[in-house]
Amino acid sequence: MKKISWFEATTLEEAQREANATVSDFLGKEKADGAIIKSGGIDVLDLMKEGLIAPDRIVNMRNIPGLDQISYDPRKGLEIGANVTLTEIENNEGIQINYLALHRAVAKAATPQLRNMSTLGGNLAQRTRCWYFRSIDHPCLRKGGFICFAKQGENEYHSIMNNGGCSSVYASSVATALLALDAQVVIVTKDGAKKQVAINEFFVPPHVDASRENILKPGEIITAVTIPPSGRSQKSYYIKEGTRASFDWALADVAVVLEMSGKKCKSAKIALGAAAPVPLRAEAAESVLVEEGVSPATAKKAADVAMQDATPLEKNGYKVAIFKAIIKRAIEKTI
Ligand SMILES: Cc1cc2nc3c(=O)[nH]c(=O)nc-3n(C[C@H](O)[C@H](O)[C@H](O)COP(=O)(O)OP(=O)(O)OC[C@H]3O[C@@H](n4cnc5c(N)ncnc54)[C@H](O)[C@@H]3O)c2cc1C
Structure with missing residues (x-):
């Protein structure tokens, strides 16, 4: 059995100095050594148990001070540290009141025990749960292979949009709400610089690079996620459907964020999770609400339009x- 060493990082600089690989650098590679970041450790340990990664060193960033805070400024908005747990997000009163879609997305994720351990940074960077990806016996597109086994195989939980190459779905349902809320991911780069990336640019679709699902490079660390201020005119909602009510990833999930001016819908954001390999905005459906208003009839029309390109x-x-059912229901919940 391979020996693994443990490094307890007390600062970001230490974690960055020690971590010289991401999970994606191991998959499908013959030479598989390096040091990876661990936060809650749920996905890191699962990937190790599945035999997909075998790091020499684990760099624990879970206890780095300062990354476990939630703060709100009416002008700047919400900032959630990367090490904040899903339970802490779920229980935050300001998020419950002002960012209902995020609250519901977090509260519906996994189980209470898992939410106690899961961190926001780790949740965003977790890898897909496609069973072919998770099987060491299937060298799929994401692991340097040439085919997507799901195409001709057991594909009941796979993507229904943008699925021409890899047909996995993104595992984080929290990301669905963050996409609709226009979140930004704050990343510290290897040279210590801070960059802020719109969440839709954080995901890497498989036609760009199937070997990774996010833009993180070795030594880069998510330090926080920020969300613009939520005014009184904002309404949001989130719905997740799964095969089980708990202890499972989403089969389908949707987050809706509307900016209303009286009865007029100034802007609409509809994000779909578990529809495609990365979370998707349903822009044609959003236009229906902006152009025709928000009503049960337009909710149904928007839901139909959102699915018109499904494959x-x-x-x-x-x-x-x-x-179609959950998009319609989520829009109706904002009325
Ligand atoms: C049965 C089950 C059901 C689940 N259901 C859901 C669900 O419905 N919705 C959902 O969203 N999630 C779900 N999850 C995922 C879970 O909630 C965790 O969020 C996830 O597995 C990883 O979080 P973690 O903090 O343990 O990350 P870790 O395992 O520590 O890390 C995951 C990845 O992120 C990297 N990483 C960690 N922190 C950082 C950072 N700050 N910067 C850069 N890279 C970092 C690690 O190197 C690793 O690649 C489920 C998990 C299980 C086991």
């Missing part, structure tokens, strides 16, 4: 109907 696989056509 389901042999066994997951049922997900289209689920998406």
